[in-house]
Amino acid sequence: MNVIRVRGPVRLAGTTYVSGSKNAVLPIMAASILAPGTHYIENVPFLVDVVNMAQILHDLGIDTYWVDSKPVEIEEAGRLGPHVIRRTQRHPAWSGYPDWRTPGDGMIEINVGDIVSDTASYEAVSRMRASISVLGPLVARVGHARVSMPGGCVIGPRPVDLHLKGLRTLGAKVELQGGFIEASAAGLQGDRIYLGGPRGSTVLGTATVMSTACLAEGVTVIEHAAQEPEVVELATFLRNAGARISGDGTHRIIVEGVSSLHSAHHRVIPDRIEAGTLACAAVATGGEILIENARFDHLFALWDRLQSAGAFIDEVGGATMVRGQKRPQATDVSTFPYPGFPTDLQAQMAGVLVRAEGTSVITDRVFPERFWYAPEMTRLGARIRVEIPSATVQGTDRLWGAEVAARDLRGAAALVIAALSAEGETVIRDGGHLYRGYEDLPSQLKFLGADISVEGVSGDVEDSL
Numbered sequence: 001m002n003v004i005r006v007r008g009p010v011r012l013a014g015t016t017y018v019s020g021s022k023n024a025v026l027p028i029m030a031a032s033i034l035a036p037g038t039h040y041i042e043n044v045p046f047l048v049d050v051v052n053m054a055q056i057l058h059d060l061g062i063d064t065y066w067v068d069s070k071p072v073e074i075e076e077a078g079r080l081g082p083h084v085i086r087r088t089q090r091h092p093a094w095s096g097y098p099d100w101r102t103p104g105d106g107m108i109e110i111n112v113g114d115i116v117s118d119t120a121s122y123e124a125v126s127r128m129r130a131s132i133s134v135l136g137p138l139v140a141r142v143g144h145a146r147v148s149m150p151g152g153c154v155i156g157p158r159p160v161d162l163h164l165k166g167l168r169t170l171g172a173k174v175e176l177q178g179g180f181i182e183a184s185a186a187g188l189q190g191d192r193i194y195l196g197g198p199r200g201s202t203v204l205g206t207a208t209v210m211s212t213a214c215l216a217e218g219v220t221v222i223e224h225a226a227q228e229p230e231v232v233e234l235a236t237f238l239r240n241a242g243a244r245i246s247g248d249g250t251h252r253i254i255v256e257g258v259s260s261l262h263s264a265h266h267r268v269i270p271d272r273i274e275a276g277t278l279a280c281a282a283v284a285t286g287g288e289i290l291i292e293n294a295r296f297d298h299l300f301a302l303w304d305r306l307q308s309a310g311a312f313i314d315e316v317g318g319a320t321m322v323r324g325q326k327r328p329q330a331t332d333v334s335t336f337p338y339p340g341f342p343t344d345l346q347a348q349m350a351g352v353l354v355r356a357e358g359t360s361v362i363t364d365r366v367f368p369e370r371f372w373y374a375p376e377m378t379r380l381g382a383r384i385r386v387e388i389p390s391a392t393v394q395g396t397d398r399l400w401g402a403e404v405a406a407r408d409l410r411g412a413a414a415l416v417i418a419a420l421s422a423e424g425e426t427v428i429r430d431g432g433h434l435y436r437g438y439e440d441l442p443s444q445l446k447f448l449g450a451d452i453s454v455e456g457v458s459g460d461v462e463d464s465l
């Protein structure tokens with residue numbers, strides 16, 4: 001059982017950094033299936049979900065290694081432009097982390113040769129929803145794929161109907177057999193596809209169609225595409241691999257199919273959700289932090305809500321300054337697809353507003369049921385009433401430490417944030433969830449002055465699975 005202990009109240013202060021983006025890396029790893037060769041991805045965070053994706057690729061015959069970030073001589077150096085990478089040691093990523101890892105400086109090498117299997121198992125997919133991202137690339141590369149239907153999860157139902165609609169429109173035959181998605185295509189034909197769903201567009205659905213369309217015959221136009229920065233990251237990686245994609249970052253993406261793709265080299269953007277989580281922790285504690293390498297332009301919706309809660313936010317020479325008031329002001333939050341307020345920061349914002357002066361209403365229009373953290377926060381003295389798709393938060397100026405339980409990644413981060421401003425000790429059970437999406441949030445917070453410790457969670461994969 002892994003436990004995180006937080007003693008408060010504390011006021012965070014100091015300078016911190018942000019790791020590479022989890023939600024950019026995972027679709028890029030899956031899309032590498034499309035392109036035989038050796039790919040290098042820099043600024044990859046040491047996360048459980050990266051190991052999970054490496055395990056899925058390993059089962060398909062694709063081996064991913066952590067490499068230290070020295071340059072290595074590679075015969076395709078010319079193909080990768082002037083950048084030369086020297087590898088002096090490597091570690092199989094599907095078996096965990098190297099003991100020589102330096103958080104914030106991960107690099108992976110993905111060796112894509114022949115595909116030896118077309119199946120992503122129920123066990124793998126049930127562990128990580130992003131596994132669905134291998135479906136389209138497998139169909140495009142080898143003509144068939146068998147991927148377990150992802151179940152629901154604690155944040156609510158996770159349908160994939162839009163992914164399947166996209167594949168069918170490109171000419172794939174898609175059936176559901178015994179809990180598996182069976183997809184096959186003798187050849188793929190570009191077409192126009194509308195990806196708007198009941199709650200806006202779909203991030204991984206856009207990734208699925210954009211990746212698959214790279215090897216389809218002719219032109220594909222994706223209408224109502226997701227505009228998240230992570231979609232732009234994937235498009236950039238695919239262009240580096242020879243794909244012809246334009247319009248990424250807008251609601252309309254155009255893909256001109258090509259006959260094949262090749263090795264690519266890519267450096268991943270900083271994780272905007274990690275940056276936003278650190279900013280919420282600073283504001284919740286009335287602290288002042290400088291985030292060295294956050295992409296300020298990726299978080300305008302969060303800056304708007306934090307300023308409405310009384311915080312001072314500024315971009316200072318490439319870094320982001322975040323300063324909270326002694327006690328936040330109440331404000332309302334509604335989540336939407338990018339560039340709206342991210343659903344992945346909704347719980348962390350609750351961690352701020354539970355101590356605000358006044359009453360706030362948080363509405364999640366992307367995952368309406370994403371409020372399981374609320375009853376856990378009430379154990380700290382928070383006053384939250386959930387009526388799906390909203391939570392009404394009546395701010396209180398004092399919270400008290402208690403024992404709580406984490407059930408998913410972002411909810412776990414929210415409980416840590418609330419605990420930082422609670423008086424006394426909070427014990428967070430199942431704290432290992434954090435390490436699915438944060439390299440080492442407890443250490444980052446400790447460096448900013450938090451009194452936080454972890455037990456049974458070494459940050460190694462075994463402890464966190």
Ligand code: EPZ
Nearest residue numbers: 023130159160161162163197199201202203204205344366
């Ligand atoms: C991605 O999930 C992220 N995960 C999620 O982050 C994030 O919360 C989500 O996008 C929304 O921003 C990764 O990138 C690995 P969606 P994804 O398809 O793509 C509905 C985290 O904490 N929908 O954009 O699976 C769906 O039910 C994770 O890092 C359909 O109706 O989310 C939801 O209401 C959690 N049909 C909405 O669209 C479909 O076929 C958005 O889902 C697909 C989705």
